[in-house]
Amino acid sequence: MKAFLDKDFLLSSDTAKHLYHDFAADMPIIDYHCHLDPKEIYEDRQFENITQVWLGGDHYKWRLMRSAGVEERYITGDASDREKFQKWAETIGLAIGNPLHHWSHLELKNYFGYEGALNGDTAEEVWQLCNEKLKGLSARKLIVNSRVKALCTTDDPADSLEWHQKIAADASFDVKVLPSYRPDKALGIEKSDYLDYLKRLGEIENFAQLCDALLARLDFFCSLGCRVSDHGVDAVPFAPASKEEVEAIFRRRLAGQMPSALEEKQFKTALLLILGRAYARKGLVMQIHFGVIRDNAKRVFRALGPDAGIDSIGDQASIRSLAAFLNALDETDELPKTILYSLNPNDNAAIETVMGAFQNGSAVGKVQHGSAWWFNDHKQGMTEQMTSLANEGFLAGFVGMLTDSRSFLSYARHEYFRRILCELLGSWVENGEYPNDDKALKTIVQGICVKNAERYFDL
Numbered sequence: 001m002k003a004f005l006d007k008d009f010l011l012s013s014d015t016a017k018h019l020y021h022d023f024a025a026d027m028p029i030i031d032y033h034c035h036l037d038p039k040e041i042y043e044d045r046q047f048e049n050i051t052q053v054w055l056g057g058d059h060y061k062w063r064l065m066r067s068a069g070v071e072e073r074y075i076t077g078d079a080s081d082r083e084k085f086q087k088w089a090e091t092i093g094l095a096i097g098n099p100l101h102h103w104s105h106l107e108l109k110n111y112f113g114y115e116g117a118l119n120g121d122t123a124e125e126v127w128q129l130c131n132e133k134l135k136g137l138s139a140r141k142l143i144v145n146s147r148v149k150a151l152c153t154t155d156d157p158a159d160s161l162e163w164h165q166k167i168a169a170d171a172s173f174d175v176k177v178l179p180s181y182r183p184d185k186a187l188g189i190e191k192s193d194y195l196d197y198l199k200r201l202g203e204i205e206n207f208a209q210l211c212d213a214l215l216a217r218l219d220f221f222c223s224l225g226c227r228v229s230d231h232g233v234d235a236v237p238f239a240p241a242s243k244e245e246v247e248a249i250f251r252r253r254l255a256g257q258m259p260s261a262l263e264e265k266q267f268k269t270a271l272l273l274i275l276g277r278a279y280a281r282k283g284l285v286m287q288i289h290f291g292v293i294r295d296n297a298k299r300v301f302r303a304l305g306p307d308a309g310i311d312s313i314g315d316q317a318s319i320r321s322l323a324a325f326l327n328a329l330d331e332t333d334e335l336p337k338t339i340l341y342s343l344n345p346n347d348n349a350a351i352e353t354v355m356g357a358f359q360n361g362s363a364v365g366k367v368q369h370g371s372a373w374w375f376n377d378h379k380q381g382m383t384e385q386m387t388s389l390a391n392e393g394f395l396a397g398f399v400g401m402l403t404d405s406r407s408f409l410s411y412a413r414h415e416y417f418r419r420i421l422c423e424l425l426g427s428w429v430e431n432g433e434y435p436n437d438d439k440a441l442k443t444i445v446q447g448i449c450v451k452n453a454e455r456y457f458d459l
């Protein structure tokens with residue numbers, strides 16, 4: 001029996017161990033999609049205690065605690081930080097097989113030097129140790145100690161990006177902190193607060209002005225090093241309409257009239273196509289996240305708002321719409337480099353085959369299947385995503401892992417991913433399915449760990 005979380009954690013064969021320890025472990029990190037707050041990076045935020053780092057805002061952990069029957073008071077309520085930590089420790093101590101158990105223990109080991117197991121009995125010892133070590137840690141130290149070379153935050157077009165500018169001007173910190181352009185609110189014509197949002201973009205009196213404002217903000221983002229955009233949609237929309245129809249839908253919305261379901265789709269299709277063409281012109285990568293049902297438990301939503309741990313996988317993604325949308329951009333050779341993420345793992349093979357239809361010599365893996373996302377961000381989900389990519393496409397060109405996280409401790413997830421990657425590749429070599437060719441394997445492993453992303457995002 002192996003010891004818990006030993007140096008060969010998740011690595012079962014000699015080849016897997018070799019690939020991980022000799023090729024993957026020491027590679028730097030490019031975290032091309034995260035939700036870190038640039039203000040906290042600029043101000044080099046410190047944390048008073050481990051509950052603030054771990055449980056403040058982490059809806060993955062909230063869900064697990066609720067599933068373990070913990071009362072809300074100890075999750076998002078008014079219990080003390082120490083009480084919340086106790087409940088978390090009791091929960092995670094029994095969460096066998098859950099990726100949070102692995103992530104949390106990797107974080108304890110990598111950042112706090114704790115090699116034991118967190119549970120109700122060890123909670124006090126871990127609480128003391130972490131809080132002591134946190135005094136010497138800060139946002140920037142955690143980033144630098146994790147060997148992060150570049151990270152891309154997620155930002156609204158109306159954001160001032162003042163913190164990105166300040167970080168770029170600070171010579172004492174040489175990690176690239178780049179904004180990513182995420183105009184979901186500008187596309188959210190069906191939302192009740194849409195008109196309030198538009199005011200943040202300036203004087204908008206028609207659709208053409210909306211497009212101009214968004215493209216001007218995109219130029220500004222690019223002037224600060226933005227390399228990637230991001231869109232979160234329930235399903236990729238595709239409902240073509242004439243310019244006049246889209247203009248009329250938008251004007252009616254400005255006058256207070258809500259769009260029909262078809263009009264919403266037509267508006268979003270038109271705006272997404274305009275943005276997609278702009279990304280192609282500027283060499284930006286377009287990310288599309290889909291297949292989610294958000295805010296399912298309305299009672300919790302009313303109390304806590306969005307991102308409260310009440311979202312789920314959806315089955316509404318239309319592969320036909322996705323293919324038609326990509327084709328609409330490709331028809332005029334204006335399809336940008338694109339990364340597709342579906343929350344529904346049943347979409348894996350279909351996504352792979354749609355991607356394959358739009359690949360060409362302009363980039364390695366021009367259309368990418370994004371790393372196993374959110375509810376799939378675990379050993380099985382990652383293994384399935386990479387196996388599916390290998391089955392239908394070119395795994396060696398995969399841009400690899402991202403944290404998608406709000407926490408400065410989440411870089412441990414890159415280690416988790418790299419171990420799973422090396423275990424998978426190692427198993428194929430051990431089974432004689434791929435030659436034991438060290439040169440090729442090193443290229444593949446280091447490509448997926450970091451080099452592909454560096455090239456793909458042109459960093």
Ligand SMILES: [Zn+2]
Nearest residue numbers: 033034035404
């Ligand atoms: Zn994200």
